[in-house]
Amino acid sequence: MKRRRTTLFTVTALLAAALTALPAGPAGAEEIEQVKNGTFDTTTAPWWTTSNVTAGLADGGLCADVPGGTTNRWDAAVGQNDITLVKGESYRFTFKAVGTPAGHVVRAIVGLSVSPYDTYFEVSPQLSVSGDAYTYTFTAPADTAQGQVGFQLGGSADPFRFCMDDVSLVGGVPPEVYEPDTGPRVRVNQVAYLPAGPKNATLVTDATQPLPWQLKKADGKTVAHGRTVPRGTDASSGQNVHSIDFGSYRKRVTGLTLVADGETSRPFDIDASAYDRLRRDSLKYYYTQRSGTAIRDDLRPGYARPAGHVDVAPNQGDSAVPCQPGVCDYTLDVTGGWYDAGDHGKYVVNGGISTWELLSTYERALHARTGQRDKLGDGTLAIPESGNKVPDVLDEARWELDFLLRMQVPDGQPLAGMAHHKMHDERWTGLPLLPSDDPQKRELHPPTTEATLNLAATAAQAARLYRPYDRAFATRALAVARKAWTAALAHPEVHADPNDATGGGAYNDTDARDEFYWAAAELYLTTGEKAFERYILNSPIHTADIFVPLGFDWARTAAAGRLDLATVPNRLPGRDKVRQSVLKGADRYLTTLAAQPYGMPYAPDANVYDWGSNAQILNNAVVVATAYDISGASKYRDGALQSMDYLFGRNALNMSYVTGYGEVNSHQQHSRWYAKQLDPSLPGPPDGTLSGGPNSSIQDPYAQSKLQGCVGQFCYIDDIQSWSTNEHTINWNAALARMASFVADQG
Numbered sequence: 163m164k165r166r167r168t169t170l171f172t173v174t175a176l177l178a179a180a181l182t183a184l185p186a187g188p189a190g191a192e193e194i195e196q197v198k199n200g201t202f203d204t205t206t207a208p209w210w211t212t213s214n215v216t217a218g219l220a221d222g223g224l225c226a227d228v229p230g231g232t233t234n235r236w237d238a239a240v241g242q243n244d245i246t247l248v249k250g251e252s253y254r255f256t257f258k259a260v261g262t263p264a265g266h267v268v269r270a271i272v273g274l275s276v277s278p279y280d281t282y283f284e285v286s287p288q289l290s291v292s293g294d295a296y297t298y299t300f301t302a303p304a305d306t307a308q309g310q311v312g313f314q315l316g317g318s319a320d321p322f323r324f325c326m327d328d329v330s331l332v333g334g335v336p337p338e339v340y341e342p343d344t345g346p347r348v349r350v351n352q353v354a355y356l357p358a359g360p361k362n363a364t365l366v367t368d369a370t371q372p373l374p375w376q377l378k379k380a381d382g383k384t385v386a387h388g389r390t391v392p393r394g395t396d397a398s399s400g401q402n403v404h405s406i407d408f409g410s411y412r413k414r415v416t417g418l419t420l421v422a423d424g425e426t427s428r429p430f431d432i433d434a435s436a437y438d439r440l441r442r443d444s445l446k447y448y449y450t451q452r453s454g455t456a457i458r459d460d461l462r463p464g465y466a467r468p469a470g471h472v473d474v475a476p477n478q479g480d481s482a483v484p485c486q487p488g489v490c491d492y493t494l495d496v497t498g499g500w501y502d503a504g505d506h507g508k509y510v511v512n513g514g515i516s517t518w519e520l521l522s523t524y525e526r527a528l529h530a531r532t533g534q535r536d537k538l539g540d541g542t543l544a545i546p547e548s549g550n551k552v553p554d555v556l557d558e559a560r561w562e563l564d565f566l567l568r569m570q571v572p573d574g575q576p577l578a579g580m581a582h583h584k585m586h587d588e589r590w591t592g593l594p595l596l597p598s599d600d601p602q603k604r605e606l607h608p609p610t611t612e613a614t615l616n617l618a619a620t621a622a623q624a625a626r627l628y629r630p631y632d633r634a635f636a637t638r639a640l641a642v643a644r645k646a647w648t649a650a651l652a653h654p655e656v657h658a659d660p661n662d663a664t665g666g667g668a669y670n671d672t673d674a675r676d677e678f679y680w681a682a683a684e685l686y687l688t689t690g691e692k693a694f695e696r697y698i699l700n701s702p703i704h705t706a707d708i709f710v711p712l713g714f715d716w717a718r719t720a721a722a723g724r725l726d727l728a729t730v731p732n733r734l735p736g737r738d739k740v741r742q743s744v745l746k747g748a749d750r751y752l753t754t755l756a757a758q759p760y761g762m763p764y765a766p767d768a769n770v771y772d773w774g775s776n777a778q779i780l781n782n783a784v785v786v787a788t789a790y791d792i793s794g795a796s797k798y799r800d801g802a803l804q805s806m807d808y809l810f811g812r813n814a815l816n817m818s819y820v821t822g823y824g825e826v827n828s829h830q831q832h833s834r835w836y837a838k839q840l841d842p843s844l845p846g847p848p849d850g851t852l853s854g855g856p857n858s859s860i861q862d863p864y865a866q867s868k869l870q871g872c873v874g875q876f877c878y879i880d881d882i883q884s885w886s887t888n889e890h891t892i893n894w895n896a897a898l899a900r901m902a903s904f905v906a907d908q909g
């Protein structure tokens with residue numbers, strides 16, 4: 163649209179006035195227009211379109227006829243390249259847009275025009291026929307001269323007309339300071355405390371002296387009161403805080419609030435029932451992660467989708483997947499399994515620990531004094547196998563186990579018996595993208611020792627747990643485990659390439675000693691054989707101090723072996739020392755928890771919150787909970803219960819990290835198909851989905867644009883673009899299911 167001279171003049175005059183009034187700023191992007199010809203006065207150049215879009219001048223701007231029937235947003239687009247962006251500088255992105263007919267959602271982005279096509283900023287407005295003006299501010303997370311302003315218009319079943327005008331990207335504007343809305347300064351577990359459990363809260367305040375607090379019912383009546391305990395500056399958040407202990411109140415009540423320093427907490431319950439629901443929801447999460455099968459709407463209303471990666475176009479399918487070039491010359495049927503996270507990759511390293519933690523949730527129920535196996539029984543999870551007389555959690559884990567077994571290198575091939583590290587797309591895909599719409603080639607990646615031992619450990623564990631339900635499978639699983647073990651011994655140091663991270667995560671690990679120990683432990687527990695006993699007793703890992711601040715995860719698996727040796731009945735010589743080592747580890751986590759004013763058993767070195775810190779906290783709580791199962795000492799039970807408070811809102815951001823739990827909760831986790839934030843016609847993550855949580859290294863551009871300089875707990879944002887702070891994965895949800903099941907059993 164042609165700007166009238168008067169308007170232009172006014173803007174220029176104001177700008178000049180502002181520039182003279184301000185001191186000279188640091189060198190960077192000047193407050194100048196980065197977009198060329200955003201007003202479409204006489205031409206549409208230098209804007210480009212994809213070949214399926216016809217664009218021209220109309221109505222004073224650019225109008226584009228967009229075809230229907232494309233799959234991905236980027237299948238039809240209009241854009242401009244060669245945009246220069248300066249890292250750390252703030253930009254104002256504005257445009258006017260019209261969509262006919264109404265209701266179409268388009269994706270406007272500022273990002274890289276070249277591989278890896280990082281998105282630095284994106285919005286997905288729903289367009290109107292009358293047109294709207296849009297204004298956004300963001301900080302560029304990187305320097306580039308190959309930036310792009312793009313409007314991605316694809317993914318619509320029907321054709322539509324898109325018009326835009328006054329497209330502008332102005333650099334050098336004052337940065338928008340991101341301030342999370344953290345609500346009331348009294349921080350509680352927004353879900354529930356157990357009636358007979360500990361009850362702790364945290365107050366953010368400048369006060370240095372104790373302050374009065376009141377516990378109130380929904381009708382305003384005070385049912386308990388006391389005084390806060392000043393705790394000074396909390397390192398994990400940088401805040402001055404007090405703690406509140408209201409554990410002496412033990413009645414079952416819903417809709418309580420805690421009041422202190424003139425602030426009223428978000429509401430919460432004292433009741434155990436939420437944890438029964440959480441046990442189910444956290445386990446139900448896996449069905450909608452399944453690859454190779456259609457998700458049924460009757461079982462998950464709102465989540466139905468076609469089967470992913472079953473050889474139906476545009477999928478290339480998982481039934482005959484080749485290796486990366488030069489890696490092997492066979493193909494494998496690697497259908498099934500769970501998608502790892504928000505991506506469509508399937509990884510043996512990570513699939514293994516996830517399967518172990520689900521199987522261990524079940525195995526704990528068989529052996530722990532508070533275990534309730536019927537709560538994990540047949541018919542508990544509403545999955546297709548419900549009603550087959552096999553516990554549902556075993557049916558769900560079997561979906562992944564069958565995939566893990568398929569990843570083993572066949573007899574007669576080089577490295578026979580080892581397991582391929584992973585399989586995934588050749589290149590990264592964008593969001594949103596249903597599994598069934600993924601057009602990429604799928605590839606097997608080289609076998610590794612770690613993957614082979616993940617297979618050995620979980621197949622050995624499966625052999626003992628499925629025996630009562632499916633003897634043939636149990637026998638086959640044990641044979642697979644033995645073969646994998648032998649292959650790993652023959653190839654003890656074949657590790658994944660840390661740079662093999664195009665189209666999927668690397669999951670690289672340089673030390674397989676802990677995986678050897680874990681696999682030996684599972685093989686020993688299933689077979690009782692001397693060879694495995696000797697391996698365990700000779701392993702330096704067996705007596706090493708493995709319960710470190712960071713905790714265990716897919717790369718550090720020794721705890722999986724140690725915890726099982728301590729809890730699954732066996733005759734290992736010196737077993738009492740193994741059990742004692744778990745109590746010692748748990749004592750250390752309890753000391754950490756007591757020192758943390760937010761009460762979590764996690765204080766990473768240098769306050770660097772790890773990728774997936776929420777799961778690290780849960781896994782440290784698993785060690786504490788296991789100490790309770792071993793000893794019956796209430797300090798461990800209380801510590802394990804208290805750890806949950808952090809995840810459900812007793813934290814610096816005052817939010818629950820589990821979808822559907824707590825008044826304010828994570829619900830926009832990074833996902834290609836729970837992508838409601840980008841496409842309102844898609845569902846959000848299902849209830850019971852854990853977010854990875856604060857990650858000090860903020861690797862993704864979106865988090866970098868909002869969270870620079872964040873302290874510990876603040877390095878988190880509930881946005882679908884923040885894959886480094888807000889993804890969900892099968893291993894993190896397994897830690898949640900393990901703890902939810904423990905807590906539910908204490909109710």
Ligand code: 9MR
Nearest residue numbers: 502503505666667668669773774889891
């Ligand atoms: O959870 C993984 C984390 O521990 C690693 O530091 C990170 C980088 O390698 O990768 C994480 O795993 C991601 C995987 O690579 C791809 N699928 C999504 C996973 C969760 O973000």
